[in-house]
Amino acid sequence: MRIEAVDFFYLSMPEVLDIGDGSQDALLVRVQAGPYVGWGECEASPLVSIASFVTPMSHSACKPVRDSVLGQTLDTVADIARICAVVHANSLDLLQMPHTLSGIEIALWDLLGKRFETPVYKLLGAPTAYAKQPYASQLFGDTPHETYTKARRVSADGYRAAKFGWGPYGLGSVAADAEQIAAAREGLGSDGILLVDAGTVWLDDVERALPRLAALRAADTTWLEEPFLSGALSAYAALARQSGSVKMAGGEGCHSEYMAQHMIDYAAIGYVQIDTGRIGGILPAYRVAQYAHARGVTYVNHTFTSALALSASLQPFAGLEHDVICEYPVELKPLALAMTRQRIVPDDDGMVRIPDRPGLGIDIDIDACRRYLVPCEITVRGRVIYATPELSA
Amino acid sequence: MRIEAVDFFYLSMPEVLDIGDGSQDALLVRVQAGPYVGWGECEASPLVSIASFVTPMSHSACKPVRDSVLGQTLDTVADIARICAVVHANSLDLLQMPHTLSGIEIALWDLLGKRFETPVYKLLGAPTAYAKQPYASQLFGDTPHETYTKARRVSADGYRAAKFGWGPYGLGSVAADAEQIAAAREGLGSDGILLVDAGTVWLDDVERALPRLAALRAADTTWLEEPFLSGALSAYAALARQSGSVKMAGGEGCHSEYMAQHMIDYAAIGYVQIDTGRIGGILPAYRVAQYAHARGVTYVNHTFTSALALSASLQPFAGLEHDVICEYPVELKPLALAMTRQRIVPDDDGMVRIPDRPGLGIDIDIDACRRYLVPCEITVRGRVIYATPELSA
Numbered sequence: 001m002r003i004e005a006v007d008f009f010y011l012s013m014p015e016v017l018d019i020g021d022g023s024q025d026a027l028l029v030r031v032q033a034g035p036y037v038g039w040g041e042c043e044a045s046p047l048v049s050i051a052s053f054v055t056p057m058s059h060s061a062c063k064p065v066r067d068s069v070l071g072q073t074l075d076t077v078a079d080i081a082r083i084c085a086v087v088h089a090n091s092l093d094l095l096q097m098p099h100t101l102s103g104i105e106i107a108l109w110d111l112l113g114k115r116f117e118t119p120v121y122k123l124l125g126a127p128t129a130y131a132k133q134p135y136a137s138q139l140f141g142d143t144p145h146e147t148y149t150k151a152r153r154v155s156a157d158g159y160r161a162a163k164f165g166w167g168p169y170g171l172g173s174v175a176a177d178a179e180q181i182a183a184a185r186e187g188l189g190s191d192g193i194l195l196v197d198a199g200t201v202w203l204d205d206v207e208r209a210l211p212r213l214a215a216l217r218a219a220d221t222t223w224l225e226e227p228f229l230s231g232a233l234s235a236y237a238a239l240a241r242q243s244g245s246v247k248m249a250g251g252e253g254c255h256s257e258y259m260a261q262h263m264i265d266y267a268a269i270g271y272v273q274i275d276t277g278r279i280g281g282i283l284p285a286y287r288v289a290q291y292a293h294a295r296g297v298t299y300v301n302h303t304f305t306s307a308l309a310l311s312a313s314l315q316p317f318a319g320l321e322h323d324v325i326c327e328y329p330v331e332l333k334p335l336a337l338a339m340t341r342q343r344i345v346p347d348d349d350g351m352v353r354i355p356d357r358p359g360l361g362i363d364i365d366i367d368a369c370r371r372y373l374v375p376c377e378i379t380v381r382g383r384v385i386y387a388t389p390e391l392s393a
Numbered sequence: 394m395r396i397e398a399v400d401f402f403y404l405s406m407p408e409v410l411d412i413g414d415g416s417q418d419a420l421l422v423r424v425q426a427g428p429y430v431g432w433g434e435c436e437a438s439p440l441v442s443i444a445s446f447v448t449p450m451s452h453s454a455c456k457p458v459r460d461s462v463l464g465q466t467l468d469t470v471a472d473i474a475r476i477c478a479v480v481h482a483n484s485l486d487l488l489q490m491p492h493t494l495s496g497i498e499i500a501l502w503d504l505l506g507k508r509f510e511t512p513v514y515k516l517l518g519a520p521t522a523y524a525k526q527p528y529a530s531q532l533f534g535d536t537p538h539e540t541y542t543k544a545r546r547v548s549a550d551g552y553r554a555a556k557f558g559w560g561p562y563g564l565g566s567v568a569a570d571a572e573q574i575a576a577a578r579e580g581l582g583s584d585g586i587l588l589v590d591a592g593t594v595w596l597d598d599v600e601r602a603l604p605r606l607a608a609l610r611a612a613d614t615t616w617l618e619e620p621f622l623s624g625a626l627s628a629y630a631a632l633a634r635q636s637g638s639v640k641m642a643g644g645e646g647c648h649s650e651y652m653a654q655h656m657i658d659y660a661a662i663g664y665v666q667i668d669t670g671r672i673g674g675i676l677p678a679y680r681v682a683q684y685a686h687a688r689g690v691t692y693v694n695h696t697f698t699s700a701l702a703l704s705a706s707l708q709p710f711a712g713l714e715h716d717v718i719c720e721y722p723v724e725l726k727p728l729a730l731a732m733t734r735q736r737i738v739p740d741d742d743g744m745v746r747i748p749d750r751p752g753l754g755i756d757i758d759i760d761a762c763r764r765y766l767v768p769c770e771i772t773v774r775g776r777v778i779y780a781t782p783e784l785s786a
Contacts, residue, residue: 044486045455045487046451047771055439056409059417060412060413093415231649258626259624262626374774
């Protein structure tokens with residue numbers, strides 16, 4: 001088969017709020033090859049990723065992503081790695097490229113899964129997809145009491161793990177942060193898995209992070225996520241040396257396999273969190289999962305939009321039995337819920353399972369997506385190089 | 394003063410060829426604050442960087458670069474760092490951001506330099522700008538004889554240093570590569586500084602690079618540049634352990650200070666090559682120069698377009714007396730030559746000096762730029778969010 005078409009659809013809520021909620025827009029990718037269609041999703045900034053697909057060439061190592069994908073042969077999973085290698089070589093100097101490529105790569109897996117009538121994780125070589133323990137991802141409340149109430153609620157909803165992040169945490173006093181952590185633990189109950197996300201609040205300042213460790217340890221926190229920016233490897237390692245039972249978690253910003261390896265090799269993290277919509281898709285994420293596994297680091301998915309993105313994020317570590325915690329967004333905007341015909345919901349045992357269907361196992365709700373479609377047009381020298389295509393199955 | 398306008402101008406040769414020549418297009422940035430105008434340049438893929446300036450917000454950490462720059466106070470150099478920190482926080486998930494920011498940041502320095510009637514390197518704290526030894530950057534010839542002829546020519550032109558890269562190097566046999574290296578040395582003469590650029594040809598495969606070291610050592614090669622991709626830190630370090638007198642060079646792909654630090658800390662490079670048009674501008678490049686200097690690593694500029702970009706690339710290490718080698722593009726396209734009223738040419742002693750004028754010391758040739766202007770328009774939901782502005786002084 002040849003890749004005959006790659007189309008991008010920018011979807012958005014009518015109004016995008018200035019809050020840390022990544023489900024307010026989405027960039028959906030449709031790939032056609034032979035009689036098959038695959039779907040994928042790129043993380044963040046739809047217009048910029050569209051531009052990097054269609055932009056005129058700057059030079060031989062800075063070509064539009066389109067040039068390296070359209071017309072390529074796609075028959076086996078080996079073709080996916082080959083096509084991605086071509087994209088990387090031809091767009092080496094195009095910084096946005098990995099985000100654009102991610103959605104395409106995911107769609108290629110979905111398409112081949114449909115062709116071979118096989119779920120993606122099996123194409124990756126995993127005989128079984130192990131159930132994952134979802135954690136409810138929440139913002140800290142503005143007050144400890146509000147955080148306590150939120151923790152009670154997710155616990156009542158049946159979640160055995162919860163993550164609290166952003167909000168006031170890390171910005172005020174050490175004592176105020178300690179009260180927040182204690183409130184989260186109290187609300188969650190002593191058996192719950194408590195995860196804390198500092199949202200890069202301390203940039204790379206180890207001294208500001210250190211005094212927070214005692215309260216995290218006292219509350220039996222499993223991980224402290226993103227105390228620092230992704231690149232601050234030595235800051236992560238310095239904090240990890242003193243964090244005891246609280247492990248460092250990070251990696252969502254990684255847009256290459258190398259960046260994830262560096263966090264594993266040099267940042268002393270205990271959990272590596274990878275977004276398939278950023279790192280270049282499912283295969284690089286899978287390779288990071290294998291690399292982490294061999295080094296005693298636990299892999300966790302990062303995802304915050306639709307069931308399609310969630311399914312893609314679960315495939316790379318489906319076969320790792322003991323990497324059991326998974327991110328599971330619980331406060332999605334209507335767009336993210338409406339995009340797909342199926343949702344992935346925890347089973348009666350509270351665990352999340354990958355759909356046992358071909359490809360990613362998720363069908364796009366075309367009519368619903370049309371309601372959120374943002375029409376765009378890019379013109380260069382009077383010639384239209386991108387106009388939102390017709391959205392059809 | 395407040396930043397009243399930031400305008401992007403996409404310039405291009407009428408035809409862009411599929412060759413490794415980054416001077417075929419350019420993204421010029423004009424910043425206005427009070428009565429002053431500053432100019433900067435972003436490296437590579439103009440349309441994508443324009444899109445990241447104007448794109449609609451995805452969420453609170455994925456805003457268009459524009460939102461964090463327009464209206465900001467700009468009175469002192471401290472404001473530049475503050476504005477860039479805002480951009481980083483607000484556009485954390487916008488991958489293209491550092492390339493877009495680079496041109497803006499450079500323009501801010503140029504503007505403040507004009508305001509204070511001071512060259513940028515002095516604003517950075519360097520009392521003197523030391524002369525640099527330019528190397529002529531060339532592609533390998535298709536044959537050793539062609540490489541020999543090229544080396545003879547740059548030597549006759551007065552260059553005491555030359556870099557050969559890309560072309561057939563690294564793709565064929567070890568013996569063929571050895572002949573190329575020997576030809577370059579012979580053409581350059583025994584006194585010339587010989588630099589070799591492998592153009593990431595071996596990706597991260599140390600075994601393919603190792604057998605090339607003997608010929609490089611025999612020809613007294615000063616550095617081997619980019620044997621591997623920027624992220625392949627452990628491959629660099631493994632090769633460096635066996636390379637003896639031939640030092641590793643790399644870093645042009647770094648789009649953050651952290652990435653450059655990682656190459657210094659973990660890749661065992663002897664030379665770190667930074668492009669101010671990619672890393673976020675002049676200040677992060679300056680900080681990398683200081684970081685490298687403190688660790689015995691030599692800083693080198695990376696640049697391949699106009700005299701404006703060359704001046705910006707020279708400012709960060711102007712004050713480092715012993716970091717003397719500088720990249721100096723010698724095969725520029727007419728666009729890159731026409732863009733500016735001044736050129737930076739080697740003096741009678743063969744050395745390159747930063748213009749002793751305010752800011753970057755380079756005036757834009759507005760009329761010439763107009764001839765290369767690529768009109769673009771980006772429309773979202775029927776509203777024009779970018780249209781090429783009028784190009785004036």
